[in-house]
Amino acid sequence: MKHPVSVTVNGAKQVADVEPRLLLVHFLRDTLGLTGTNVGCDTSQCGACTVFIDGQAVKSCTVLAVQADGAKVTTIEGLATNGKLHVVQQAFWDKHGLQCGFCTPGMIMTACDLLQRNPDPSEEDVRHGIEGSLCRCTGYQNIVAAVREAASQMKA
Amino acid sequence: MASRILGSGIKRREDPRLVTGQAKYTDDIVLPGMVYMSVVRSPYGHARIKRIDTKKAAAMPGVLGVYTGQQLKEAGFGPIPCAWVVPGSDTKTPPYPPVAIDIVRYTGNAVAFVVAHGRSQARDAADAVDVSYEPLPVVVDGFKATQPKAPQLHDGVPNNVCFHWHVTGGDVDAAFKSAEVIVKDHIINQRLIPNAMEPRGAVAQYLGATGEITLWSTTQNPHIARFLISLDTGIPEQKIRVIAPEVGGGFGSKIPHYPEDSMAIFASKILNRPVKWTESRSENYRATIHGRDHIQDVELAAMKDGTIVGLRAKVWANLGAYLSTASTGIPTILHGLMLSGVYKIPNIHEDVYGVFTNTTPVDAYRGAGRPEATFMVERMIDLLAHELKMDPVAVRRKNMIPPFTDGYQVATGLTYDTGNYEGALAKALEMAGYEKLRKQQAEMRAKGQYLGIGLCTYAEICGLGPSQVAGAVGFGGGLWESAIVRFHPSGKVNVMVGISPHGQGEETTFAQIVASELGVGVDDVEITHGDTEKTPMGWGTYGSRGTAVGSGALMGALKKIKDKAKTLTAHLLEASVDDIDYADGKFFVKGSPGKSKSIQDVALMANVAWNMPAGLEPGLEASSFFDPPNFVYPFGAHIAVVKVDAETGEISLERYIAVDDCGKVINPMIVAGQIHGGIAQGLGQALWEGAVYDDDGQLLSGSMMDYAVPKAAFFPKFELAMTETLTKVNPLGVKGIGETGTIASTPALYNAVADALAPLGVKTINMPLTPERVWRAIREARS
Numbered sequence: 001m002k003h004p005v006s007v008t009v010n011g012a013k014q015v016a017d018v019e020p021r022l023l024l025v026h027f028l029r030d031t032l033g034l035t036g037t038n039v040g041c042d043t044s045q046c047g048a049c050t051v052f053i054d055g056q057a058v059k060s061c062t063v064l065a066v067q068a069d070g071a072k073v074t075t076i077e078g079l080a081t082n083g084k085l086h087v088v089q090q091a092f093w094d095k096h097g098l099q100c101g102f103c104t105p106g107m108i109m110t111a112c113d114l115l116q117r118n119p120d121p122s123e124e125d126v127r128h129g130i131e132g133s134l135c136r137c138t139g140y141q142n143i144v145a146a147v148r149e150a151a152s153q154m155k156a
Numbered sequence: 157m158a159s160r161i162l163g164s165g166i167k168r169r170e171d172p173r174l175v176t177g178q179a180k181y182t183d184d185i186v187l188p189g190m191v192y193m194s195v196v197r198s199p200y201g202h203a204r205i206k207r208i209d210t211k212k213a214a215a216m217p218g219v220l221g222v223y224t225g226q227q228l229k230e231a232g233f234g235p236i237p238c239a240w241v242v243p244g245s246d247t248k249t250p251p252y253p254p255v256a257i258d259i260v261r262y263t264g265n266a267v268a269f270v271v272a273h274g275r276s277q278a279r280d281a282a283d284a285v286d287v288s289y290e291p292l293p294v295v296v297d298g299f300k301a302t303q304p305k306a307p308q309l310h311d312g313v314p315n316n317v318c319f320h321w322h323v324t325g326g327d328v329d330a331a332f333k334s335a336e337v338i339v340k341d342h343i344i345n346q347r348l349i350p351n352a353m354e355p356r357g358a359v360a361q362y363l364g365a366t367g368e369i370t371l372w373s374t375t376q377n378p379h380i381a382r383f384l385i386s387l388d389t390g391i392p393e394q395k396i397r398v399i400a401p402e403v404g405g406g407f408g409s410k411i412p413h414y415p416e417d418s419m420a421i422f423a424s425k426i427l428n429r430p431v432k433w434t435e436s437r438s439e440n441y442r443a444t445i446h447g448r449d450h451i452q453d454v455e456l457a458a459m460k461d462g463t464i465v466g467l468r469a470k471v472w473a474n475l476g477a478y479l480s481t482a483s484t485g486i487p488t489i490l491h492g493l494m495l496s497g498v499y500k501i502p503n504i505h506e507d508v509y510g511v512f513t514n515t516t517p518v519d520a521y522r523g524a525g526r527p528e529a530t531f532m533v534e535r536m537i538d539l540l541a542h543e544l545k546m547d548p549v550a551v552r553r554k555n556m557i558p559p560f561t562d563g564y565q566v567a568t569g570l571t572y573d574t575g576n577y578e579g580a581l582a583k584a585l586e587m588a589g590y591e592k593l594r595k596q597q598a599e600m601r602a603k604g605q606y607l608g609i610g611l612c613t614y615a616e617i618c619g620l621g622p623s624q625v626a627g628a629v630g631f632g633g634g635l636w637e638s639a640i641v642r643f644h645p646s647g648k649v650n651v652m653v654g655i656s657p658h659g660q661g662e663e664t665t666f667a668q669i670v671a672s673e674l675g676v677g678v679d680d681v682e683i684t685h686g687d688t689e690k691t692p693m694g695w696g697t698y699g700s701r702g703t704a705v706g707s708g709a710l711m712g713a714l715k716k717i718k719d720k721a722k723t724l725t726a727h728l729l730e731a732s733v734d735d736i737d738y739a740d741g742k743f744f745v746k747g748s749p750g751k752s753k754s755i756q757d758v759a760l761m762a763n764v765a766w767n768m769p770a771g772l773e774p775g776l777e778a779s780s781f782f783d784p785p786n787f788v789y790p791f792g793a794h795i796a797v798v799k800v801d802a803e804t805g806e807i808s809l810e811r812y813i814a815v816d817d818c819g820k821v822i823n824p825m826i827v828a829g830q831i832h833g834g835i836a837q838g839l840g841q842a843l844w845e846g847a848v849y850d851d852d853g854q855l856l857s858g859s860m861m862d863y864a865v866p867k868a869a870f871f872p873k874f875e876l877a878m879t880e881t882l883t884k885v886n887p888l889g890v891k892g893i894g895e896t897g898t899i900a901s902t903p904a905l906y907n908a909v910a911d912a913l914a915p916l917g918v919k920t921i922n923m924p925l926t927p928e929r930v931w932r933a934i935r936e937a938r939s
Contacts, residue, residue, distance in 0.1 A: 042859070042860075102353040103353045104174050108175060
């Protein structure tokens with residue numbers, strides 16, 4: 001038994017019939033082909049699947065597609081505008097805030113959310129603020145630097 | 157400008173596709189008609205398979221087929237090969253069927269697999285496969301498995317001992333007789349789960365009409381994968397294409413050739429359509445290799461002045477249930493030969509027993525063998541210092557190999573390339589403010605507070621390595637690298653390399669080398685890797701060899717390009733080739749810099765070939781193979797500073813100082829990133845991480861909820877510095893940097909905690925040093 005859902009993803013309205021158990025992350029990846037959002041675990045620990053739902057960072061593996069009915073979702077693909085990187089994306093590039101890149105889309109969405117709530121985070125604020133996202137490559141040092149760089153760019 | 161690009165921290169060219177979500181990892185690959193595979197895995201650590209009933213699963217919606225190990229076998233799919241059998245070690249290699257047929261030997265062992273139209277249909281059907289098991293006795297501990305009456309895993313492997321290997325240098329028994337002091341320890345270097353953020357996956361596409369198979373795979377070494385797949389599937393190597401698209405980290409766990417490769421290829425062949433398999437994280441914890449898992453009995457013999465005279469050890473290395481691709485080489489060659497560390501230890505003997513247990517197979521995890529060696533040596537040095545009431549720095553200096561530039565042979569037989577260990581140590585001590593820290597420690601101790609300062613001075617073996625040595629130590633492949641450099645008529649460059657980076661940034665590093673050597677713009681160079689059809693043969697990215705060996709091949713090809721360009725320039729300028737010089741992208745007549753051709757001019761003229769000298773072929777393309785004459789031996793000194801709360805056992809990581817030397821640094825930003833990540837993983841082992849099995853073989857740390865992958869707030873900001881001691885092993889003088897942080901940080905941190913707790917009389921605490929364990933150890937010492 002499939003259920004109709006209508007979700008606005010990166011500004012475009014998407015309508016589909018989905019299984020009730022379909023996770024939002026699989027809806028994004030498999031149904032819509034937006035594969036920038038990654039799946040790194042099955043217990044909602046890693047944060048690789050983090051997207052924005054109605055302006056807030058959410059792990060899209062914790063949400064059913066049917067729960068997102070009527071919502072506005074932003075994924076990593078929707079962050080850059082007119083080919084120009086979002087300031088957080090740019091800061092991750094500038095500060096070498098990624099290596100293999102698998103956690104990066106979720107990490108960037110998490111960072112955007114953090115900066116929305118705290119535009120001038122201290123080093124410690126950033127380290128705690130991104131705790132919901134795991135990275136195995138960077139030791140987090142340059143991710144922290146990137147988030148703080150983005151904060152200072154946003155202020156400028 | 158061109159010459160300055162080498163050594164410059166330019167931004168990575170890999171990143172725009174990664175920060176925008178445009179990169180394509182294996183699970184992002186979608187092909188027409190693609191279907192999904194799911195694997196049925198054993199819930200038992202050890203059991204006989206009595207019956208597999210696939211009827212219910214086969215009748216479920218969307219299911220295309222349910223397959224067993226027997227069917228794979230009948231189709232000619234052989235056991236998963238072990239590619240490293242260490243000579244002189246009586247290694248036994250029991251068959252490793254990709255899907256178990258009679259007996260399962262670890263939880264997660266595949267017993268059947270299902271293919272269906274949808275991802276969740278495949279998963280549902282896998283759950284409906286009805287397998288009856290007869291549980292068998294289980295053993296998970298690498299020492300207990302060797303004891304009388306232990307459950308036996310394989311026929312023909314008595315006491316589960318896969319091999320006994322030893323390394324001997326000097327006369328260790330005589331050394332121990334002459335010693336004035338002996339310190340001993342029983343070290344458990346615990347089992348770890350690699351946790352690359354991208355789980356494994358495969359997409360297999362078989363074309364019946366041509367017999368060709370394409371496998372998109374989360375591999376660190378597509379060429380090795382192709383070779384091994386040809387051996388166990390019977391598909392000829394020239395019909396196999398392996399593509400490593402974007403790969404989300406590996407840390408060794410994506411070196412092996414895995415059973416799921418065979419299953420996906422088999423299913424694609426039977427169904428004649430593309431088949432995708434994507435590992436879940438919980439599946440990853442059981443089905444992807446683990447690392448470390450040593451039990452070590454160690455003794456260090458010394459004189460009262462701190463001079464070390466001998467090291468003797470016995471190691472039980474848990475290999476898991478089957479031999480994974482490189483597993484036997486890790487606790488032997490990459491471990492036992494490194495027991496001299498950075499010290500003059502004239503007499504060394506180690507016995508290593510490789511042991512089968514009912515656990516996930518163990519193979520290379522970042523550092524692979526060297527962390528187990530370095531931890532052992534660095535721990536023993538500190539125990540000796542404690543015993544002699546000497547400063548651990550003094551003991552290190554007393555025994556340290558002095559600076560050398562032309563090789564230094566240690567008792568295990570290895571010849572280190574170059575080293576200046578004192579240089580790195582002095583720098584680290586200065587950065588830490590060591591003397592001041594010791595004073596602070598004394599003051600705090602007087603107040604009942606516990607500050608600890610821990611050191612690790614290390615050297616490691618990487619840049620694997622000379623192929624002749626690979627053959628001599630039983631590695632079933634070569635360890636050279638290759639590169640093709642192709643100049644187009646417009647002067648732009650394509651480079652194809654055999655290595656297969658997956659986060660290390662060699663697209664950037666290698667472009668810097670090309671730009672620096674030939675004066676082209678760095679953005680005029682494209683680096684291609686990770687596809688056996690597009691790239692020349694290479695042995696992959698692991699063992700910190702990508703740049704150390706790969707750049708040698710690249711430099712060889714660039715030299716050939718330069719030589720040809722000189723010949724063509726001489727012809728065009730009507731000069732003798734001996735009179736042509738090169739600088740900053742220009743080939744010119746010596747003494748007349750005005751008479752010159754740029755590399756772009758030469759590329760055009762070579763490609764149009766209107767005016768070539770006699771005997772010179774058209775085109776500007778070169779291919780080179782590089783087999784290094786030795787391994788490389790990066791080194792450094794790390795210092796950890798911790799505070800331990802004696803009431804709660806909680807450890808607070810105050811500072812972490814790392815001085816590393818990887819020879820010539822091509823991109824300091826990337827090098828620092830490698831060190832950061834390595835330190836985090838090594839600290840993870842010391843403080844939080846550990847794979848835990850219960851006595852029934854259940855993996856208790858079986859999901860990311862239960863296994864502590866470190867988070868950002870766990871770490872302070874690491875303080876880094878480099879020294880630069882070039883090697884002569886490759887043209888640029890580079891050493892590997894991928895694993896140093898992991899190798900150095902575990903002992904540095906452990907030594908810091910031991911140092912903090914020394915006044916309380918705390919003896920060995922097993923890692924990870926969780927607050928509970930530290931608290932118990934303190935309580936025990938006090939009572």
